[in-house]
Amino acid sequence: MQWDWAFVAEITxxxxxxxxxxxxxxxxxxxxxxxxxLAFAIARRSPNRLVxxxxxxxxxxxxxxxxxxxxYFIFYVLPDAGILLPPLVAGVIGMGLHYATYTAEVxxxxxxxxxxxxxxxxxxxxxxMRQTWVHVVIPQAVPPMIPALANYLxxxxxxxxxxxxxxxxxxxxxxxxxxxxxxxxxxxxTLVGVFFLAMSLVSVVMLRWLxxxxxxxxx
Amino acid sequence: MTAPIIRIDRLDKVxxxxxxxxxxxxxxxxxxxxxxxxxxxxxxxxxLRILMTLETISGGHIEVCGEQLYHMRRGDRELPADEAHLHxxxxxxxxxxxxxxxxxxxSVLDNITLxxxxxxxxxxxxxxxxxxxxxxxxxxxxxxxxxxxxxxxxQKQRVAIARALALQPRIMLFDEVTSALDxxxxxxVLLVMKRLAAETDMTMLLVTHExxxxxxxxxxxxxxxxxxxxxxxPPDQIFRNPTQERTQTFLRKIIAAGHRV
Numbered sequence: 001m002q003w004d005w006a007f008v009a010e011i012t013x014x015x016x017x018x019x020x021x022x023x024x025x026x027x028x029x030x031x032x033x034x035x036x037x038l039a040f041a042i043a044r045r046s047p048n049r050l051v052x053x054x055x056x057x058x059x060x061x062x063x064x065x066x067x068x069x070x071x072y073f074i075f076y077v078l079p080d081a082g083i084l085l086p087p088l089v090a091g092v093i094g095m096g097l098h099y100a101t102y103t104a105e106v107x108x109x110x111x112x113x114x115x116x117x118x119x120x121x122x123x124x125x126x127x128x129m130r131q132t133w134v135h136v137v138i139p140q141a142v143p144p145m146i147p148a149l150a151n152y153l154x155x156x157x158x159x160x161x162x163x164x165x166x167x168x169x170x171x172x173x174x175x176x177x178x179x180x181x182x183x184x185x186x187x188x189x190t191l192v193g194v195f196f197l198a199m200s201l202v203s204v205v206m207l208r209w210l211x212x213x214x215x216x217x218x219x
Numbered sequence: 220m221t222a223p224i225i226r227i228d229r230l231d232k233v234x235x236x237x238x239x240x241x242x243x244x245x246x247x248x249x250x251x252x253x254x255x256x257x258x259x260x261x262x263x264x265x266x267l268r269i270l271m272t273l274e275t276i277s278g279g280h281i282e283v284c285g286e287q288l289y290h291m292r293r294g295d296r297e298l299p300a301d302e303a304h305l306h307x308x309x310x311x312x313x314x315x316x317x318x319x320x321x322x323x324x325x326s327v328l329d330n331i332t333l334x335x336x337x338x339x340x341x342x343x344x345x346x347x348x349x350x351x352x353x354x355x356x357x358x359x360x361x362x363x364x365x366x367x368x369x370x371x372x373x374q375k376q377r378v379a380i381a382r383a384l385a386l387q388p389r390i391m392l393f394d395e396v397t398s399a400l401d402x403x404x405x406x407x408v409l410l411v412m413k414r415l416a417a418e419t420d421m422t423m424l425l426v427t428h429e430x431x432x433x434x435x436x437x438x439x440x441x442x443x444x445x446x447x448x449x450x451x452x453p454p455d456q457i458f459r460n461p462t463q464e465r466t467q468t469f470l471r472k473i474i475a476a477g478h479r480v
Contacts, residue, residue, distance in 0.1 A: 117316060118320060120316065121316065121321070121322065123272065123273060123309070124313065124314040124316075124320075124383070125313075125333070125338070125382065125386060126306060126310055126334060126338045127337060128306065128337075128338075129302075135322075136322055140322075
Protein backbone atom coordinates (compact mmCIF):
# COMPACT_ATOMS: atom_id res chain seq x y z
CA MET A 1 0.00 0.00 0.00
CA GLN A 2 1.52 3.26 -1.11
CA TRP A 3 0.37 6.83 -0.64
CA ASP A 4 0.48 8.78 -3.90
CA TRP A 5 0.47 12.55 -3.41
CA ALA A 6 0.12 13.23 -7.13
CA PHE A 7 -3.03 11.13 -7.20
CA VAL A 8 -4.33 13.06 -4.17
CA ALA A 9 -3.80 16.36 -5.97
CA GLU A 10 -5.54 14.97 -9.04
CA ILE A 11 -8.69 13.79 -7.26
CA THR A 12 -9.04 16.57 -4.68
CA UNK A 13 -11.08 18.92 -6.94
CA UNK A 14 -13.57 16.13 -7.68
CA UNK A 15 -13.88 15.27 -3.99
CA UNK A 16 -14.25 18.94 -3.06
CA UNK A 17 -17.19 19.26 -5.44
CA UNK A 18 -18.66 16.23 -3.67
CA UNK A 19 -18.04 17.91 -0.33
CA UNK A 20 -19.82 21.02 -1.54
CA UNK A 21 -22.86 18.93 -2.46
CA UNK A 22 -22.68 17.13 0.89
CA UNK A 23 -22.78 20.46 2.72
CA UNK A 24 -25.65 21.67 0.56
CA UNK A 25 -27.65 18.50 1.25
CA UNK A 26 -26.98 18.81 4.96
CA UNK A 27 -28.11 22.41 4.99
CA UNK A 28 -31.30 21.82 2.99
CA UNK A 29 -32.21 18.65 4.90
CA UNK A 30 -31.62 20.48 8.17
CA UNK A 31 -34.03 23.19 7.11
CA UNK A 32 -36.66 20.59 6.21
CA UNK A 33 -36.07 18.73 9.48
CA UNK A 34 -36.28 21.92 11.54
CA UNK A 35 -39.52 23.14 9.97
CA UNK A 36 -41.23 19.76 9.62
CA UNK A 37 -40.18 18.71 13.13
CA LEU A 38 -41.87 21.77 14.59
CA ALA A 39 -45.02 20.99 12.61
CA PHE A 40 -44.97 17.38 13.91
CA ALA A 41 -44.47 18.55 17.49
CA ILE A 42 -47.34 21.02 17.32
CA ALA A 43 -49.64 18.56 15.54
CA ARG A 44 -48.93 15.88 18.14
CA ARG A 45 -50.02 18.29 20.86
CA SER A 46 -53.24 19.16 19.07
CA PRO A 47 -56.36 18.72 21.20
CA ASN A 48 -57.96 17.25 18.08
CA ARG A 49 -57.27 13.52 18.22
CA LEU A 50 -57.82 13.15 14.49
CA VAL A 51 -54.70 15.30 14.07
CA UNK A 52 -52.62 14.17 17.06
CA UNK A 53 -52.98 10.38 16.71
CA UNK A 54 -52.13 9.93 12.99
CA UNK A 55 -49.20 12.34 13.38
CA UNK A 56 -47.93 10.30 16.31
CA UNK A 57 -48.29 7.05 14.39
CA UNK A 58 -46.55 8.50 11.33
CA UNK A 59 -43.65 9.81 13.42
CA UNK A 60 -43.19 6.44 15.12
CA UNK A 61 -43.33 4.69 11.75
CA UNK A 62 -40.62 6.89 10.23
CA UNK A 63 -38.45 6.57 13.30
CA UNK A 64 -38.90 2.83 13.41
CA UNK A 65 -37.65 2.20 9.88
CA UNK A 66 -34.12 2.71 8.50
CA UNK A 67 -33.29 5.87 6.59
CA UNK A 68 -31.77 3.81 3.78
CA UNK A 69 -35.06 1.98 3.22
CA UNK A 70 -36.93 5.27 3.20
CA UNK A 71 -34.52 6.71 0.63
CA TYR A 72 -34.99 3.66 -1.61
CA PHE A 73 -38.72 4.00 -1.22
CA ILE A 74 -38.79 7.69 -2.16
CA PHE A 75 -36.39 7.33 -5.07
CA TYR A 76 -37.17 3.89 -6.52
CA VAL A 77 -40.73 3.07 -5.39
CA LEU A 78 -42.58 6.38 -5.62
CA PRO A 79 -41.96 6.60 -9.41
CA ASP A 80 -44.26 3.56 -9.73
CA ALA A 81 -46.97 5.80 -8.27
CA GLY A 82 -46.10 8.48 -10.81
CA ILE A 83 -43.97 10.58 -8.45
CA LEU A 84 -40.57 10.98 -10.05
CA LEU A 85 -38.06 12.99 -8.05
CA PRO A 86 -34.52 14.02 -8.95
CA PRO A 87 -31.96 12.28 -6.68
CA LEU A 88 -31.04 15.45 -4.80
CA VAL A 89 -34.67 16.33 -4.05
CA ALA A 90 -35.47 12.77 -3.02
CA GLY A 91 -32.41 12.76 -0.76
CA VAL A 92 -33.26 16.06 0.91
CA ILE A 93 -36.87 14.98 1.48
CA GLY A 94 -35.79 11.61 2.84
CA MET A 95 -33.15 12.97 5.21
CA GLY A 96 -35.30 15.94 6.22
CA LEU A 97 -38.32 13.77 6.94
CA HIS A 98 -36.32 11.18 8.86
CA TYR A 99 -34.60 13.72 11.06
CA ALA A 100 -37.80 15.73 11.51
CA THR A 101 -39.08 12.85 13.64
CA TYR A 102 -36.06 13.33 15.90
CA THR A 103 -36.17 17.12 16.01
CA ALA A 104 -39.89 16.80 16.83
CA GLU A 105 -38.86 15.11 20.08
CA VAL A 106 -36.44 17.95 20.84
CA UNK A 107 -39.18 20.47 20.18
CA UNK A 108 -41.58 18.47 22.35
CA UNK A 109 -39.16 18.57 25.28
CA UNK A 110 -38.50 22.25 24.69
CA UNK A 111 -42.20 23.09 24.52
CA UNK A 112 -42.95 21.12 27.68
CA UNK A 113 -40.16 23.06 29.34
CA UNK A 114 -42.19 26.26 28.98
CA UNK A 115 -44.06 26.63 32.28
CA UNK A 116 -47.83 26.21 32.34
CA UNK A 117 -48.09 29.72 33.79
CA UNK A 118 -46.89 31.15 30.47
CA UNK A 119 -49.79 29.54 28.61
CA UNK A 120 -52.17 30.81 31.25
CA UNK A 121 -50.77 34.34 31.12
CA UNK A 122 -51.17 34.28 27.35
CA UNK A 123 -54.76 33.17 27.74
CA UNK A 124 -55.47 35.72 30.47
CA UNK A 125 -54.19 38.47 28.17
CA UNK A 126 -56.51 37.05 25.51
CA UNK A 127 -53.89 36.06 22.93
CA UNK A 128 -55.13 33.61 20.31
CA MET A 129 -53.59 30.14 20.11
CA ARG A 130 -51.46 31.21 17.16
CA GLN A 131 -50.25 34.39 18.91
CA THR A 132 -49.44 32.33 21.99
CA TRP A 133 -47.24 30.00 19.96
CA VAL A 134 -45.53 32.74 17.98
CA HIS A 135 -44.98 35.36 20.67
CA VAL A 136 -44.82 33.42 23.93
CA VAL A 137 -44.06 29.72 23.60
CA ILE A 138 -41.69 29.33 20.64
CA PRO A 139 -39.37 32.21 21.60
CA GLN A 140 -38.91 30.63 25.03
CA ALA A 141 -38.81 27.01 23.90
CA VAL A 142 -36.27 27.32 21.07
CA PRO A 143 -33.06 28.71 22.64
CA PRO A 144 -32.58 25.80 25.08
CA MET A 145 -33.13 23.38 22.17
CA ILE A 146 -30.41 24.80 19.97
CA PRO A 147 -27.56 22.58 21.21
CA ALA A 148 -29.68 19.43 20.79
CA LEU A 149 -30.76 20.54 17.31
CA ALA A 150 -27.14 21.25 16.37
CA ASN A 151 -26.28 17.73 17.50
CA TYR A 152 -28.73 16.32 14.97
CA LEU A 153 -27.25 18.60 12.34
CA UNK A 154 -23.88 16.93 12.88
CA UNK A 155 -25.51 13.50 12.81
CA UNK A 156 -27.22 14.36 9.53
CA UNK A 157 -23.97 15.53 8.03
CA UNK A 158 -22.37 12.17 8.81
CA UNK A 159 -25.34 10.27 7.33
CA UNK A 160 -25.13 11.97 3.93
CA UNK A 161 -23.08 9.08 2.40
CA UNK A 162 -26.32 7.08 2.49
CA UNK A 163 -27.48 9.26 -0.38
CA UNK A 164 -24.88 7.64 -2.60
CA UNK A 165 -27.33 4.72 -2.66
CA UNK A 166 -29.76 6.85 -4.66
CA UNK A 167 -27.10 8.15 -7.05
CA UNK A 168 -26.51 11.56 -5.45
CA UNK A 169 -22.95 12.58 -6.26
CA UNK A 170 -22.06 13.67 -2.76
CA UNK A 171 -18.60 13.25 -1.26
CA UNK A 172 -18.77 9.48 -0.69
CA UNK A 173 -20.16 8.74 -4.12
CA UNK A 174 -17.51 10.89 -5.80
CA UNK A 175 -14.83 9.04 -3.86
CA UNK A 176 -16.30 5.67 -4.83
CA UNK A 177 -16.44 6.55 -8.50
CA UNK A 178 -12.86 7.84 -8.43
CA UNK A 179 -11.79 4.68 -6.64
CA UNK A 180 -13.67 2.38 -9.00
CA UNK A 181 -12.17 3.94 -12.11
CA UNK A 182 -8.59 4.07 -10.81
CA UNK A 183 -8.60 0.92 -8.66
CA UNK A 184 -7.05 2.97 -5.86
CA UNK A 185 -9.04 3.15 -2.61
CA UNK A 186 -6.49 4.39 -0.08
CA UNK A 187 -6.36 8.04 -1.08
CA UNK A 188 -10.03 8.70 -1.88
CA UNK A 189 -11.38 6.93 1.23
CA THR A 190 -8.75 8.53 3.47
CA LEU A 191 -9.62 11.94 2.07
CA VAL A 192 -13.33 11.32 2.67
CA GLY A 193 -12.52 10.47 6.27
CA VAL A 194 -10.32 13.52 6.65
CA PHE A 195 -12.94 15.85 5.17
CA PHE A 196 -15.68 14.48 7.42
CA LEU A 197 -13.41 14.65 10.44
CA ALA A 198 -12.40 18.24 9.70
CA MET A 199 -16.01 19.35 9.31
CA SER A 200 -17.09 17.44 12.40
CA LEU A 201 -14.35 19.00 14.50
CA VAL A 202 -15.45 22.47 13.43
CA SER A 203 -19.06 21.52 14.25
CA VAL A 204 -18.14 20.19 17.67
CA VAL A 205 -16.40 23.44 18.54
CA MET A 206 -19.48 25.29 17.36
CA LEU A 207 -21.73 23.01 19.38
CA ARG A 208 -19.73 23.58 22.57
CA TRP A 209 -20.10 27.31 22.00
CA LEU A 210 -23.86 26.96 21.49
CA UNK A 211 -24.16 24.92 24.67
CA UNK A 212 -22.34 27.60 26.63
CA UNK A 213 -24.44 30.31 25.03
CA UNK A 214 -27.88 28.73 25.37
CA UNK A 215 -27.43 26.07 28.02
CA UNK A 216 -28.73 22.55 27.81
CA UNK A 217 -32.34 21.49 27.73
CA UNK A 218 -33.68 20.34 31.05
CA UNK A 219 -30.91 22.02 33.04
CA MET B 220 -81.52 48.77 39.88
CA THR B 221 -78.33 47.81 38.12
CA ALA B 222 -77.80 44.24 37.00
CA PRO B 223 -74.98 42.12 38.41
CA ILE B 224 -71.80 42.08 36.30
CA ILE B 225 -71.16 38.45 37.27
CA ARG B 226 -73.86 35.90 38.04
CA ILE B 227 -72.77 32.46 39.11
CA ASP B 228 -75.62 29.99 39.09
CA ARG B 229 -75.38 26.50 40.58
CA LEU B 230 -71.79 26.10 39.43
CA ASP B 231 -70.18 22.66 39.75
CA LYS B 232 -66.54 21.81 39.20
CA VAL B 233 -65.23 18.29 39.52
CA UNK B 234 -61.56 17.22 39.29
CA UNK B 235 -61.66 13.45 38.81
CA UNK B 236 -63.70 12.28 41.79
CA UNK B 237 -63.13 15.45 43.81
CA UNK B 238 -65.97 17.95 43.89
CA UNK B 239 -64.22 21.33 44.12
CA UNK B 240 -67.26 23.55 43.63
CA UNK B 241 -70.64 22.29 44.69
CA UNK B 242 -73.71 24.05 43.35
CA UNK B 243 -72.16 27.44 43.97
CA UNK B 244 -74.26 30.56 43.36
CA UNK B 245 -73.47 34.22 43.93
CA UNK B 246 -73.70 37.57 42.15
CA UNK B 247 -71.19 40.39 41.92
CA UNK B 248 -72.34 43.96 41.31
CA UNK B 249 -70.42 46.30 38.99
CA UNK B 250 -67.64 48.06 40.85
CA UNK B 251 -67.85 45.73 43.80
CA UNK B 252 -64.62 44.68 45.55
CA UNK B 253 -64.97 41.11 46.67
CA UNK B 254 -62.59 39.15 48.90
CA UNK B 255 -62.73 35.36 48.73
CA UNK B 256 -61.23 33.73 51.81
CA UNK B 257 -61.13 30.22 53.19
CA UNK B 258 -58.83 27.26 53.78
CA UNK B 259 -56.72 25.99 50.89
CA UNK B 260 -58.66 23.56 48.74
CA UNK B 261 -61.92 25.36 49.44
CA UNK B 262 -62.30 26.20 45.75
CA UNK B 263 -61.71 29.96 45.83
CA UNK B 264 -58.82 29.98 43.35
CA UNK B 265 -60.79 27.62 41.10
CA UNK B 266 -63.55 30.23 40.85
CA LEU B 267 -61.08 32.83 39.56
CA ARG B 268 -59.56 30.33 37.14
CA ILE B 269 -63.00 29.42 35.84
CA LEU B 270 -63.88 33.09 35.35
CA MET B 271 -60.62 33.51 33.38
CA THR B 272 -61.56 30.41 31.30
CA LEU B 273 -58.41 28.59 32.41
CA GLU B 274 -60.60 25.66 33.50
CA THR B 275 -63.76 24.11 32.18
CA ILE B 276 -66.93 23.81 34.24
CA SER B 277 -68.73 20.61 35.15
CA GLY B 278 -72.20 22.11 35.52
CA GLY B 279 -74.17 25.30 36.03
CA HIS B 280 -74.06 28.70 34.38
CA ILE B 281 -71.97 31.85 34.60
CA GLU B 282 -73.02 35.18 33.18
CA VAL B 283 -70.44 37.93 32.69
CA CYS B 284 -71.41 41.41 31.50
CA GLY B 285 -74.85 40.16 30.50
CA GLU B 286 -73.62 37.23 28.41
CA GLN B 287 -73.15 33.55 29.13
CA LEU B 288 -69.47 32.75 29.69
CA TYR B 289 -69.39 29.03 28.91
CA HIS B 290 -72.49 28.81 26.75
CA MET B 291 -73.79 30.52 23.67
CA ARG B 292 -77.22 30.83 22.17
CA ARG B 293 -77.80 29.63 18.65
CA GLY B 294 -81.46 30.23 17.88
CA ASP B 295 -83.25 28.75 20.84
CA ARG B 296 -80.56 26.18 21.54
CA GLU B 297 -77.81 26.57 24.09
CA LEU B 298 -74.40 25.27 23.00
CA PRO B 299 -71.05 25.06 24.78
CA ALA B 300 -69.02 28.20 24.02
CA ASP B 301 -66.54 27.88 21.18
CA GLU B 302 -63.06 29.44 21.18
CA ALA B 303 -64.30 32.59 19.41
CA HIS B 304 -66.95 33.17 22.07
CA LEU B 305 -64.44 32.57 24.88
CA HIS B 306 -62.03 34.97 23.19
CA UNK B 307 -64.74 37.63 23.10
CA UNK B 308 -65.70 37.02 26.74
CA UNK B 309 -62.10 37.10 27.97
CA UNK B 310 -61.81 40.71 26.80
CA UNK B 311 -63.95 41.71 29.83
CA UNK B 312 -61.63 40.05 32.33
CA UNK B 313 -58.03 40.45 33.47
CA UNK B 314 -56.08 38.32 35.91
CA UNK B 315 -53.00 38.66 38.11
CA UNK B 316 -51.36 35.41 39.17
CA UNK B 317 -49.63 34.25 42.31
CA UNK B 318 -46.42 33.56 40.38
CA UNK B 319 -46.61 36.68 38.17
CA UNK B 320 -46.17 34.73 34.91
CA UNK B 321 -44.46 37.62 33.16
CA UNK B 322 -43.07 36.79 29.73
CA UNK B 323 -39.37 36.39 30.62
CA UNK B 324 -38.10 36.99 27.08
CA UNK B 325 -39.78 40.38 26.79
CA SER B 326 -38.94 43.69 28.42
CA VAL B 327 -41.27 45.21 30.98
CA LEU B 328 -42.68 47.55 28.34
CA ASP B 329 -43.19 44.73 25.82
CA ASN B 330 -44.88 42.58 28.46
CA ILE B 331 -47.47 45.32 28.84
CA THR B 332 -47.91 46.25 25.17
CA LEU B 333 -47.88 42.74 23.66
CA UNK B 334 -51.55 41.94 24.18
CA UNK B 335 -53.05 45.37 23.39
CA UNK B 336 -51.11 45.46 20.12
CA UNK B 337 -51.93 41.86 19.16
CA UNK B 338 -55.49 41.47 20.39
CA UNK B 339 -56.87 44.98 20.02
CA UNK B 340 -54.77 46.11 17.09
CA UNK B 341 -53.63 49.17 19.01
CA UNK B 342 -50.84 51.14 17.32
CA UNK B 343 -47.53 50.43 19.03
CA UNK B 344 -46.98 54.09 19.97
CA UNK B 345 -50.38 54.40 21.63
CA UNK B 346 -49.94 51.12 23.52
CA UNK B 347 -46.51 52.25 24.72
CA UNK B 348 -47.78 55.61 25.90
CA UNK B 349 -50.46 53.87 27.91
CA UNK B 350 -47.96 51.30 29.23
CA UNK B 351 -45.77 54.13 30.53
CA UNK B 352 -48.76 55.70 32.28
CA UNK B 353 -49.54 52.37 33.89
CA UNK B 354 -45.91 51.91 34.93
CA UNK B 355 -46.03 55.32 36.56
CA UNK B 356 -49.19 54.32 38.38
CA UNK B 357 -47.52 51.21 39.80
CA UNK B 358 -44.39 53.22 40.60
CA UNK B 359 -42.06 51.63 38.05
CA UNK B 360 -41.51 54.38 35.47
CA UNK B 361 -37.78 53.73 35.48
CA UNK B 362 -38.13 50.00 34.69
CA UNK B 363 -39.72 50.16 31.22
CA UNK B 364 -36.61 48.79 29.52
CA UNK B 365 -35.73 46.22 32.19
CA UNK B 366 -36.14 42.48 31.73
CA UNK B 367 -38.35 40.62 34.24
CA UNK B 368 -35.33 38.71 35.59
CA UNK B 369 -33.85 42.03 36.77
CA UNK B 370 -36.86 42.83 38.96
CA UNK B 371 -37.72 41.90 42.53
CA UNK B 372 -40.85 39.85 43.20
CA UNK B 373 -42.81 42.91 44.24
CA GLN B 374 -41.76 44.76 41.10
CA LYS B 375 -42.68 41.76 38.92
CA GLN B 376 -46.12 41.62 40.47
CA ARG B 377 -46.65 45.34 39.90
CA VAL B 378 -45.70 44.89 36.23
CA ALA B 379 -48.16 41.98 36.05
CA ILE B 380 -50.89 44.26 37.39
CA ALA B 381 -50.02 46.89 34.77
CA ARG B 382 -50.07 44.19 32.07
CA ALA B 383 -53.57 43.11 33.06
CA LEU B 384 -54.78 46.72 33.27
CA ALA B 385 -53.44 47.54 29.80
CA LEU B 386 -56.32 45.57 28.28
CA GLN B 387 -58.80 47.73 30.20
CA PRO B 388 -60.89 44.88 31.57
CA ARG B 389 -64.10 45.57 33.47
CA ILE B 390 -63.31 42.80 35.93
CA MET B 391 -59.95 42.12 37.57
CA LEU B 392 -59.08 38.86 39.28
CA PHE B 393 -56.26 38.74 41.85
CA ASP B 394 -55.18 35.22 42.75
CA GLU B 395 -53.10 35.23 45.94
CA VAL B 396 -50.95 37.92 44.41
CA THR B 397 -48.77 38.41 47.48
CA SER B 398 -48.38 34.77 48.53
CA ALA B 399 -45.15 34.24 46.59
CA LEU B 400 -43.55 37.47 47.82
CA ASP B 401 -41.02 38.03 50.57
CA UNK B 402 -42.80 39.71 53.51
CA UNK B 403 -41.06 43.04 53.01
CA UNK B 404 -42.31 43.22 49.39
CA UNK B 405 -45.97 42.57 50.16
CA UNK B 406 -46.77 46.15 51.14
CA UNK B 407 -45.76 47.76 47.84
CA VAL B 408 -48.11 45.47 45.91
CA LEU B 409 -50.99 46.00 48.32
CA LEU B 410 -50.50 49.78 48.07
CA VAL B 411 -50.89 49.62 44.30
CA MET B 412 -54.06 47.57 44.65
CA LYS B 413 -55.52 49.93 47.24
CA ARG B 414 -54.91 52.87 44.95
CA LEU B 415 -56.45 50.95 42.08
CA ALA B 416 -59.53 50.13 44.13
CA ALA B 417 -59.90 53.75 45.18
CA GLU B 418 -59.30 55.29 41.76
CA THR B 419 -61.24 53.01 39.43
CA ASP B 420 -64.74 51.58 39.30
CA MET B 421 -63.46 48.22 38.13
CA THR B 422 -65.02 45.13 39.63
CA MET B 423 -62.39 43.22 41.59
CA LEU B 424 -62.28 39.70 42.94
CA LEU B 425 -59.47 38.94 45.33
CA VAL B 426 -58.39 35.57 46.66
CA THR B 427 -56.08 36.17 49.58
CA HIS B 428 -54.67 35.01 52.87
CA GLU B 429 -53.94 38.60 53.92
CA UNK B 430 -56.95 39.06 56.18
CA UNK B 431 -55.96 42.60 57.18
CA UNK B 432 -55.86 43.62 53.56
CA UNK B 433 -59.13 41.83 52.74
CA UNK B 434 -60.73 43.73 55.62
CA UNK B 435 -59.54 47.07 54.34
CA UNK B 436 -60.00 46.41 50.61
CA UNK B 437 -63.28 44.57 50.23
CA UNK B 438 -66.90 45.69 50.20
CA UNK B 439 -67.96 42.13 50.83
CA UNK B 440 -66.17 39.02 52.07
CA UNK B 441 -67.09 35.48 51.07
CA UNK B 442 -65.88 32.68 53.30
CA UNK B 443 -65.56 29.37 51.44
CA UNK B 444 -65.22 25.85 52.66
CA UNK B 445 -65.43 22.66 50.61
CA UNK B 446 -66.68 24.40 47.49
CA UNK B 447 -69.54 26.25 49.14
CA UNK B 448 -70.06 29.69 50.64
CA UNK B 449 -70.29 29.21 54.39
CA UNK B 450 -70.82 32.85 55.24
CA UNK B 451 -70.72 36.22 53.52
CA UNK B 452 -71.12 39.83 54.45
CA PRO B 453 -69.35 43.15 54.98
CA PRO B 454 -65.76 42.75 56.24
CA ASP B 455 -66.58 44.09 59.70
CA GLN B 456 -69.22 41.45 60.18
CA ILE B 457 -67.13 38.55 58.86
CA PHE B 458 -63.95 39.47 60.70
CA ARG B 459 -65.43 40.86 63.94
CA ASN B 460 -68.64 38.88 64.40
CA PRO B 461 -68.63 35.74 62.29
CA THR B 462 -71.79 33.73 62.92
CA GLN B 463 -70.66 30.37 61.59
CA GLU B 464 -68.45 28.15 63.65
CA ARG B 465 -66.29 27.18 60.66
CA THR B 466 -65.55 30.84 59.95
CA GLN B 467 -64.61 31.40 63.59
CA THR B 468 -62.30 28.37 63.59
CA PHE B 469 -60.65 29.46 60.36
CA LEU B 470 -60.04 33.01 61.56
CA ARG B 471 -58.66 31.77 64.88
CA LYS B 472 -56.17 29.57 63.05
CA ILE B 473 -55.13 32.42 60.76
CA ILE B 474 -54.57 34.73 63.73
CA ALA B 475 -52.63 32.01 65.54
CA ALA B 476 -50.42 31.75 62.44
CA GLY B 477 -49.49 35.38 62.92
CA HIS B 478 -51.65 37.17 60.38
CA ARG B 479 -53.26 40.47 61.18
CA VAL B 480 -57.03 40.82 60.93
